[in-house]
Amino acid sequence: MRVNHRFVCLLLLAVAVRGAPAQQTPRSIARGVPQDAPRSITIDSRLAADASLHVGDRVVVAAGTGEPGDTVVIAAITQRRADPAEIARGEYRVRLHLGQLQSLLGYGDRVDRFAIATPSAGATADAVARINASAFGFQAHRSADVAVETSKTFAVVSRFHRAIGTITIVASAIFLLCIMLLKVDERRRDVAALRLIGCTERTIVGSVVLEAAAIAVLGSLFGVVVGGTASFLVNRHYQAVYRTPLRFSIVTGDIVLLAVALALVLGIVAGWLAARRLVRTPPLALFGR
Amino acid sequence: MLATLALASLLRHRTRTVLAILGVAVSAAMLLDMVMLSSGMRESFRGLLLSQGFQLRLSPRGTLPFDTEATIRGADSLLAVLRARPTVAVASPVLGGQLHFPSRGATVTASALGVEPAVQGDYELVAGRQPTAANEIVANDATLRAIGHSLGDTVHAAAGYDPQLRTYSGERTLRIVGRVRFIYLALDQRAVALPIGTLRAMGGPASADRISLAMVKLRPGADVERERAALHALLPRVTVTSTAQALEQVDQRLSYFRQLAVILGSVSLIVGFLLVTTLVTVSVNERIGEIAVMRAIGVHRWRIVGQILLESSALMVIAAPLGLALGLVTARWLDSILARFPGLPERIDFFLFQPRAAWTALGLLVISGILAGVYPSWRSASLPIAVTLRQEAVG
Numbered sequence: 001m002r003v004n005h006r007f008v009c010l011l012l013l014a015v016a017v018r019g020a021p022a023q024q025t026p027r028s029i030a031r032g033v034p035q036d037a038p039r040s041i042t043i044d045s046r047l048a049a050d051a052s053l054h055v056g057d058r059v060v061v062a063a064g065t066g067e068p069g070d071t072v073v074i075a076a077i078t079q080r081r082a083d084p085a086e087i088a089r090g091e092y093r094v095r096l097h098l099g100q101l102q103s104l105l106g107y108g109d110r111v112d113r114f115a116i117a118t119p120s121a122g123a124t125a126d127a128v129a130r131i132n133a134s135a136f137g138f139q140a141h142r143s144a145d146v147a148v149e150t151s152k153t154f155a156v157v158s159r160f161h162r163a164i165g166t167i168t169i170v171a172s173a174i175f176l177l178c179i180m181l182l183k184v185d186e187r188r189r190d191v192a193a194l195r196l197i198g199c200t201e202r203t204i205v206g207s208v209v210l211e212a213a214a215i216a217v218l219g220s221l222f223g224v225v226v227g228g229t230a231s232f233l234v235n236r237h238y239q240a241v242y243r244t245p246l247r248f249s250i251v252t253g254d255i256v257l258l259a260v261a262l263a264l265v266l267g268i269v270a271g272w273l274a275a276r277r278l279v280r281t282p283p284l285a286l287f288g289r
Numbered sequence: 290m291l292a293t294l295a296l297a298s299l300l301r302h303r304t305r306t307v308l309a310i311l312g313v314a315v316s317a318a319m320l321l322d323m324v325m326l327s328s329g330m331r332e333s334f335r336g337l338l339l340s341q342g343f344q345l346r347l348s349p350r351g352t353l354p355f356d357t358e359a360t361i362r363g364a365d366s367l368l369a370v371l372r373a374r375p376t377v378a379v380a381s382p383v384l385g386g387q388l389h390f391p392s393r394g395a396t397v398t399a400s401a402l403g404v405e406p407a408v409q410g411d412y413e414l415v416a417g418r419q420p421t422a423a424n425e426i427v428a429n430d431a432t433l434r435a436i437g438h439s440l441g442d443t444v445h446a447a448a449g450y451d452p453q454l455r456t457y458s459g460e461r462t463l464r465i466v467g468r469v470r471f472i473y474l475a476l477d478q479r480a481v482a483l484p485i486g487t488l489r490a491m492g493g494p495a496s497a498d499r500i501s502l503a504m505v506k507l508r509p510g511a512d513v514e515r516e517r518a519a520l521h522a523l524l525p526r527v528t529v530t531s532t533a534q535a536l537e538q539v540d541q542r543l544s545y546f547r548q549l550a551v552i553l554g555s556v557s558l559i560v561g562f563l564l565v566t567t568l569v570t571v572s573v574n575e576r577i578g579e580i581a582v583m584r585a586i587g588v589h590r591w592r593i594v595g596q597i598l599l600e601s602s603a604l605m606v607i608a609a610p611l612g613l614a615l616g617l618v619t620a621r622w623l624d625s626i627l628a629r630f631p632g633l634p635e636r637i638d639f640f641l642f643q644p645r646a647a648w649t650a651l652g653l654l655v656i657s658g659i660l661a662g663v664y665p666s667w668r669s670a671s672l673p674i675a676v677t678l679r680q681e682a683v684g
Contacts, residue, residue: 064359065350065526106495137450152631159626164553167319167619171557174312175564181305182571241544277304 039100040075046243047092048077061094063105070104072096080244116140169262176263177270180212184274191278192286205275212271213264220263224256298572298600309568310608313654316561317605317612321650322620322640323554327547329641334539337636338532340472341410343381343504344513345520346535347371347527353538354502354530355385361527364500370523371505376516379506381408384485384499386492388446389457390436397435399428399479401448402471403488403500410472410504412482416440417467423487427467432479440468446481448491459491476635503527546639558657561605565661569601573665578681580669585678590670597666598659605658609651616650617642 041061043053053059055074062069080093102108118124124142131140184191187208194204231249238248278286300306347367349359361367364382371380384403389396402411406419412427417440420427426444428436438444441464448459463483471480489496507516513531520529530538540547573580580593620640627639 064362135452136455137452152629156627156629156631159629160623163623163626167315171312171315171319171560174308174315175560178305178308178312178564179567181308182567185302185305185575186571238545 038071038073039097041072042076042078042095043074044078044080044093046080047094048074049243050092053077061096061104070100072100169266172263173266173270176216176266177273180267180270180274181277183211183215184208184271184278188278188286192283195279195283195286201279204279205272208275208278209268209271212267212274216263216267217260219267220260223263224251224259227251227259292599296603298576298596302572305568306604309564309604310611312564313561313605313608314612314615316557316564317609317650317654318616318619319557320554320561320653321613321616321647322623323550323557324646324650325616325620325640325642326623327550327554328643328646330543330546330637330639331536331540332643333636333638333641335532335536337472337634338535340636341504341506343379343410343506344532345505345507345517346530347503347505347520347524348501348530350526350528352528353535358385360384360496360499360501361503362499363526364498364503367500367524367527368503371503371520374516376507376511377505378508379408381405381410381504381506382485382500383409383411383502383504384488384492384496385501386448386488386496388448388481388491389450390432390444390446391457392436397432397479399432399435399481400474401488402480402482403485404482405485406482409482410506412469412471415468415470417465420466420483423484423490424461424463425466426463426481426483427469428465428481429469429471429474429479431477432481433465433468435479438465440465446491448488448493448496459493461487461491463487470635472636473634475632478632558653561608561654562657562661565601565604565658566664568604569597569662570665570668572600573597573669577669577672577677581672581674581677581681584672584674594666594670597669598662601662601665602655602658605654605661609654612654613647613650 038058041059047053053074055077057074058071059074060069060071078093078095096104098111102110116127118127128140128142191204195201228251231251234249235247239245346354347361348354349357349361352359364384368380368382371377382403382405386401386403387398388401389398402409404411406421409419412429414427417427426446433439436444443462443464446461446463447457449457451458469482471478471482474480485500489499505516505520507513514533517529517531517534520527583593584590620642624638624640627633628637
């Protein structure tokens with residue numbers, strides 16, 4: 001069961017006066033703190049687009065369908081933060097003055113949470129300890145601990161991606177070994193000739209490994225270009241689907257380095273295995289005699 | 290003859306063939322996993338929603354069941370309306386909340402469901418009995434462990450706090466009469482269930498005549514979508530969600546995994562296809578003289594094409610069972626990772642094995658195996674016999 005989503009309970013009931021100037025007197029305030037002029041709210045751009053709302057529009061907000069509400073003025077339209085925790089939830093977000101929301105929800109003199117700024121990490125630990133020592137019915141948490149707790153979903157997704165990556169690496173390694181075997185097998189006659197004119201096994205293995213390394217590096221660089229393009233397309237697609245500025249895929253220097261290094265190691269190992277197999281075969285057998 | 294030649298060709302380079310089979314098996318495993326992921330999650334969730342036979346769920350207008358703390362006012366009249374409808378067999382109200390259990394100097398908080406035990410569909414009884422009396426409660430293992438009590442014990446519970454007075458509100462002494470497993474909650478989520486009247490009384494005036502959700506089981510033969518539309522029109526304060534709509538919502542929220550499954554499944558298939566195409570092409574290049582001789586002694590070009598197609602299909606078919614077995618093992622591994630999603634119901638499987646998934650993966654593999662042989666077989670069948678023989682003879 002989910003908690004702390006009181007903002008979601010707040011339903012925008014109707015657009016009372018579309019495009020009316022902000023100074024206009026509200027038609028009715030049936031509940032909430034009496035006021036002379038409508039108070040202001042902010043809405044997110046997703047809601048503004050879906051409900052065709054603009055800055056200055058007056059709307060009625062209420063805690064539920066059919067319940068009395070307050071007329072308010074849209075003071076600003078905000079861009080949603082790039083928060084991964086929110087992307088799959090198609091919620092709208094409305095921000096009101098605290099007192100007005102408490103009044104609308106019949107919430108009394110209560111809040112769901114406080115945020116407290118402290119001057120240092122030591123002060124944070126001290127504040128948490130002191131608050132929790134005297135707290136009844138609430139608890140203080142460090143922001144870092146809250147972040148760890150709320151990012152558990154993404155830790156799971158990250159582990160899943162790593163697992164998929166491992167399977168992909170296994171498949172790539174086998175693929176690369178296969179290709180290297182084929183490439184080296186194609187050189188049976190060349191290798192036989194080199195062996196017969198006196199080239200050492202070490203020279204032959206070295207040349208094959210060098211070629212494998214070059215192929216691996218070139219292939220991985222091409223892969224980086226493909227990956228970068230795919231990443232761009234993924235971001236464009238999902239940013240449009242979820243209407244968020246969040247970047248879903250990022251190709252960093254570390255990732256590029258890891259991919260190239262991994263490909264290089266796999267290429268060298270595959271080339272070495274294939275070359276070793278070839279140089280152990282007698283030259284005449286390689287000629288097919 | 291055709292099969293013998295194809296087999297001989299594959300056995301000629303055993304290491305290469307074994308590696309190709311391994312490569313295709315890993316691709317097949319990934320393909321099966323992705324086919325399972327794309328459909329399994331949905332089927333698993335459908336099974337979960339229908340496990341208790343409730344086809345419709347009524348929640349506060351504009352919300353999904355238990356997606357927010359919003360509740361429905363006038364619950365008793367709403368239930369009366371529902372139960373009076375000839376198509377409705379069972380209407381089960383649920384009120385969500387929290388209960389606090391003072392325990393050993395600390396307080397254990399658990400999700401609480403107020404239900405009508407005779408018609409509830411939120412939990413399964415593991416031991417004991419339903420909470421029929423007002424002072425009875427059932428709890429899951431996670432709660433019992435946390436509060437250090439067991440079946441038959443009496444516990445002290447409160448519905449809320451009054452921080453200013455430093456007292457609990459809505460206090461009750463309750464007897465644990467059942468150990469249960471909650472169907473829609475995570476295994477490690479602490480939860481209890483008690484009669485809805487008790488939870489409302491503990492919550493005070495704010496909970497009076499309110500419910501968070503009503504689940505509706507229709508009589509056999511009733512049209513679910515028609516009833517949903519009728520209830521939606523009749524009850525303006527609630528959103529009526531059918532199982533099909535709930536699945537659509539789940540699809541929308543978990544579309545990432547479905548799209549990932551499609552992308553990775555396609556990549557796996559392409560990798561397997563490229564591997565087999567490369568191997569068969571190289572194999573054909575190596576045997577170009579042999580193929581020209583066969584053509585020269587009168588073997589029809591379609592037999593050559595058939596042999597090469599058989600060779601590529603054989604690689605896929607031999608690798609498929611190995612890949613399917615590997616796929617089941619990796620699916621369990623990947624499922625165990627995703628099962629750690631916070632709040633995921635215990636019964637949800639991301640990778641649900643269905644025979645259809647295996648057949649789909651096998652079918653795709655065989656088709657890609659055949660397609661992988663098309664280019665090399667076309668190339669070998671269109672060889673100019675005399676020129677090829679001369680080139681092979683000269684070297």
